[in-house]
Amino acid sequence: MDFIDQLRLLSSRIANTINLIQTEEATKNAMVMPFINILGYNPFDPLEVTPELTADVGTKKGEKVDYAILKDGKPILIFECKKAGGDLNIKHAGQLFRYFHVTETRFGVLTNGLVYRFFTDLEQPNKMDEKPFFEFNILDFKEKDVEELKKFAKSAFDVDNILNTANDLKYVRAVHQKINEFMTEPSDEFVKLVAADLIGTKRFTPALKEQFSTITKRAFDQLIGDKINERLKGAMTQSGSAPVQIVASKSEPISIDESASEKTEPQVITTPEELEGFYAVRAMLRDVVQPKRITMRDAQSYCAILLDNNNRKPLCRLRFNNVDKLKVGIFNTEKEEEIFSLENVDDLFSYADSLKNTLKSYD
Template sequence: MDFIDQLRVLASRIAVTKSLIQTEEATKNAMIMPLIQALGYNPFDPFEVTPELVADVGTKKGEKVDYAILKDGKPIILFECKKAGAELNISHAGQLFRYFHVTAARFGVLTNGLTYKFFTDLEQPNKMDEKPFFEFNILDFKDRDVEELKKFAKSAFDVDSILVGANDLKYIRSIKQVLASWMTNPSEDFVRLVAGDLISGKRFTPAIKDQFTAITKQAFEQLIGERINQRLKGAMTPDPVSAPEPVTEIEAVASGEPVIVTAEEELEGFYAVRAMLRGVVASKRVVIRDAQSYCAVLLDDNNRKPICRLRFNNPQKLRLGMFNDKKEEEIISIESVDEIFNYEDRLKATVAAYLGSKDAEASS
């Protein structure tokens, strides 16, 4: 099984069980140790992964770090763990800071089993930075995140190559934060820069500042919206295997079959669901099956694995059928097809439950 597939299996299991994890020990056993194992390290071999590694740090005796991954008997990655859902402020990483200073490890990880924050010493040698250079969320990761995490795997681990990339990651992270702040609240200096050529020869008055601040925010919103639409159009491109051709009423009548017409809104809703689930399951496994009263969206074209139902027969009264863990349908009224995106988390959880079940694994 590929590394990304191992992560998806782990993510699907965590999505279903995270509400049951109430303690730090349970978090370690159910979430953190499996990820360490996915990276290729044996958490049950004390020569490779040592739990509660002890060291004397200055006047503090018997300091412990939750896990230390070892290479040639020396720590290379340190883990400090909190219970699932706990905050991961830098103030919670005191032991990690102290232990980082007295070991050969170049990487420290602060985690609550859901989010993993990776630290190193880019600012000052042998002193752990206060800001992580990389974050990984097991329930919300992209391909590029997996590629970065893979660098810490046993088979690929190389300190120098990770450190080269870490410096770039740190700056990319900071730039993204600045850009995000400009999107929601553009600074005066940024607005001046944007408006400079457009108001050439005019004074940058308070009125012009207010006008261009609002315009800049609108421009950002439109640009992001256009980029999202472009990505969605790519994601919604019909799959020749599982995306059906619309059936016209004339074709249905001619064939003698019951009149079942796949409406444009139903196809649009199907492609929206498929797009949202791309990070959880391969698109070709998300299949549409039309019926007279609703359009079913299924996993693996299996009616025992319903993802949702699109009840769009009445364009003036769109309804969405969602399923709970007992496969009971809840019918929700929506104003437009776009509102399906409001239920992305529930759709992902439904698919994750199927992927985590024994019968889903057997049929995959």
């Protein structure tokens, strides 16, 4: 099984059992140890993975980290674990900081079993940075995240190779967060900068600030919607499917066809939630069928997920028109639709077995 498929399998299992995991010890056993195993290290071999590794740190005796991955008897990667979903504030990583300082390891990981934050010493030698250079979310990862994670696998681990990209990763992540802040709640300085060339010599009054704050947020939404539409259109064209339109904002469409008012039929809009659901279904079924055979056909009342783009082979219907009350219709082997409520799109993973049974009934 490929590296990414192993991660997807673990992701699906965690999504189905996370409510049962209430303690730090359970988090280690059900989440962290399988993650370490996927990286290629045997968590049951103390010469390779040592739990509760102890070191004396100054006046503190018996300092421990939850796991240390060893190479030639020396730690190369250390883990500090919190319970599932626990706070990963850097203030809670005291042991990781101290142990990092007294060992030769260049990488520390702070995790709650769901999110893994990777640290190194880019700012001061032998002193762990306060900000991670890489973050991996087992329930929400992209292929580019997997490529970075692969560098920590036993078969590929190379300190220099990781450090060569760590600096860029750290600052790209920081810029990403800053841009996200501008998108969701642009600062007065940023809005003023955006508006400067547009208002000319006019005074930047509170009224103009409010007006351009709204315009800036809508412009970001439109830009994102356009970019998603471009990529999706290209993907649909290559696969021979009809392109669909993506709307970045849940509250109102930003990008509107100027000729839409002349059409008598309402426009079908594929939302980000529906697209996320579509790719979630593909991910769940990729170990059973080639992903390209799972297709999407949107309609006014629901978004149909089909096998081979065949209406006679429905897998499920994403009933996401009301984003506050998500529902999914799962087809059983008799082609009868059973509708279930979802708290969020990730809850789709709870129905992986049902989807696989439906799929197998067609193949």
